[in-house]
Amino acid sequence: MATRDTHDGREHRPEDPEDLLPEDSILSLDEYLDMHASVGNRTRYEILYRLVHGEEMSPKQLEETITIDDSTLHYHLNKLLDVGLIEKRQRTERGQDGLHTYYRATVFGEVTLTEGVDELISGEQEFGAMYDSSRK
Helix, strand or coil: CCEECCCCCCCCEECCHHHHCCCCCCCCHHHHHHHHHHHCCHHHHHHHHHHHCCCCECHHHHHHHHCCCHHHHHHHHHHHHHCCCEEEEEEECCCCCCEEEEEEECHHHHHHHHHHHHHHHHCHHHHHHHHCHHHC
């Protein structure tokens, strides 16, 4: 595995990004990239954001919170489910008949959001200062 120096003195990184994965990784590089690509859609980002920073939610709660129609919501929920960022569970509610579906973020969903887009957004001022040539 070949490594190279980074310009800012951070640790060495392998030349091939596939080599970043542990030998016994449960996901492939493509699966990680699919997770990040999925969050690149605003609706899916908003769904994941609400599930990571709140509690599990039913489709009805998500529809009302995001103001989205049922079929569009389920399309995006299925995309997030497919890449493993959220999970769904069904449970019975006390005093009601039948099963009710709820969605919640997985560990991968939480890390993808908080260590990815959320961190980029919250670090905008720092990044701006780093790349603002007028401050030098």
